[in-house]
Amino acid sequence: MLHKPKFLAFIVFALLLGNSYPNFAQTAPKQFIYGDLLPDAPELAARGEYAVGVQTLDLINKDQLDILNYGKGGDSLYNRPLKVEIWYPAEAMEGANEIISYDEVMGQNGSPTRPIIPFTFLGRATRAAKPKLDGEPFPLVIVSHGYTGSRYLMTYLTENLASKGYVVVAIDHTESTFRDAGGFQSTLLNRSLDDLFVLNEMARLSEDQTSFLNGLVDADNTALIGYSMGGYGAVNVAGAGYSPQAAQLFGTMAGGSKALLKRSVGNPEYEASIDPRIKVIVAFAPLGMQRGVWNAEGLAGIKIPSLFIAGSKDDISGYEDGIKAIYDGAINSDRILLTYENARHNVAPNPAPMESMAQGRHLDEYLRYADSVWDSRRMNNINQHFVTAFLGKYLKGESSYQKYLEVDADPEAKEWPGFKPRTTVGLKLEHQSPKN
Template sequence: MFNKPKFLSLLIFIILLGNVTPNYAQTASNQFIYGDLLPDAPELAARGNYAVGVQTLDLIHENQLDILNYGKGGDSLYNRPLKVEIWYPSETKEGSNEIISYEEVMGQNGAPSRPIIPFTFLGRATRDAKPAYSDSPFPLVIVSHGYTGSRYLMTYLTENLASKGYVVVAIDHTEATFRDAGGFQSTLLNRSLDDLFVLNEMARLGQDQSSFLNGLLDANNTALIGYSMGGYGAVNVAGGGYSPQAAQLFEGMTGGSKALLKRTVGNPEFEASIDPRIKVIVAFAPWGMQRGVWNAEGLAGIKIPSFFIAGSKDDISGYEDGTKAIYEGAVNAERFLLTFKEARHNTAPNPAPIESLNPDLNIDEYLRYADSVWDSRRMNNINQHFVSAFLGYYLKNKEEYKAYFHLDPDSVEKEWPGFKPRTTVGLELEHQSPRN
């Protein structure tokens, strides 16, 4: 039977889609691409001087615990695949307009109401471009998505940082992406292990004469950026050992596995794993504090500069008892907290894809990206600004960048450096020095 309301909704969606997805040449001049600047974008949101190249690599982390099949018999180890996307400073190809199409999906593996739906979106990079080498290797930035997510979740930031002279590698965390989401215990165990493995692989490839990364990156000067479960992993990698309570919960969830004990506070193996090559972390809405993942002793183990970013109404990771509690508990670190007032959890992702506006889709496809109060494009620009300042100061020793995030105590009543007049409304930036 003809359904007139559904037909009209579909017709409107097709018209909208046709109006905002022109060909590449039109798109370059007419369409807002993720990461482009809004009129009120702060100063350091602008792209840098480098063209951007991008390549995909498939890595294998051998002999890892197969936690999703723990206790079911058979081989308890597997070779864990990790696909990564690498953005880097590149030489501009003749005739290149730096417009790229990324292949992504909506939906969630295993959710009947959210089938996997492929779509594409545009960025500003060139596939397999020739790297632009400098007198010294570029700092390394590792990016870790949430559960679920993908290596393409934050391209507005990964491309932006590469244009400013960083090699940026974003991980598809196996069993935690839209395409292959598995049991949550895999994310709890593997997130920090994946981060450290990728760091080691980037260090190896940076010395491999057969790799395009040879001589391009400095793994001894690394930042780790994580969102949600990526933030959970980043806090742990930075020295925030998990609590005994977290290890007990994991043991109950997995039918007796004690694997998370190796990442808990006070464990000698964990203490030995804290890697001095990681100089700073940026944690967007890190998950876990509400669930007792950290205690005071664990958070005191963070001793590197840390930048936390969250919405004050975060209903996934929590705010007062979530991200802000982590910020306040990391007493031995130089740390900062940027708050988007009234925002919920989605402070880090790209804007919602146009395809998610389809009224026939599950609303979660839209809510995976969007915020009900904030324009995601504005949040993206603000993130580009502050992350650029933070990494520029700590990884590139650009002293002038300190002023952009070391604000006066009464900065709420003043204009912020790099911001246009009247454009800091809704933002709060806090800073605390290390206790020791």
């Protein structure tokens, strides 16, 4: 039995706690949809002022090297299909259904233990909504998934950025998705090429009077966001040519090695391909450093602002000799490193779907999304916050976002701007200015 004075003290403490944290004491929550805010979400995770529209396009990159069939006879070139999903600021329509259902799959193409299983999940956007034309086009954000993945892997972020005045295009990288995963050589070769092709297509469509993108996209002001192998592609597009050693990843496949050398440091064709329209990159857990994909000379070629996001226990891309080594080596970039202490590789995806937890399901369907330490929904909110601040400062040029990127590297030293009290534990944010 509780002693009466202690019981009364407990009630007083509970009331004071409730008054100190009013956002935690709310009515029963509505259904949680990927990207929604948890009670401890940082300030900039909140959605922006725009309604969000979404449309799907099928693109064709003609006459590309068919690396998976190279040397098997026949034509070594093919027309490479790329399906993209585009989220954009839209006109708010009375009575519009903001909730959207996305069709996705889990599994791995060709794997007998992980068959392709369709499922759906919800987002907050309106299919084929009328674009919002504010007189000026919106900056472009290109999103590139990992191997394997899909254009729907980070909808918590793509929808969020569109609501803040960006046109966001996420790519299904052919031969690298859940549905069509092929040999890894295709991903090694095509990732950066796909990014640049999509950039050119968005620029073309922004001037096409028959396209919904006409007048909507400022392709001259572009950010590239990549996760895992998407981060690998982003680092290359940003100016880090592959090392001579990287070509060895193709083994004895001479055609592949030669093709990768065209994207390598010191190659005049590669140097000429560095596109000034790409102003910044955000690289989640970029892969490659442990495998010798980059050297010091290559990483020094990154001269645009860069945000790297990593788990300190990443056992896929590596941390000290992987992601952090890329961050440290990009000496000519104004760069930031956000670290989730004790997280592994999955710092970027949506939360794991309920279908991945079904009895008898292969564990990898869950671990393709989830982290064993961090709540994915919380990481999603933190990513929304920092990507918003980073793009707001460097892509939109709004100085008001600077304060959110100036935090003490020690989370115990002081509270971080935009974060609720006591919610920065486990986070580390570092910044290095360019050497030149």
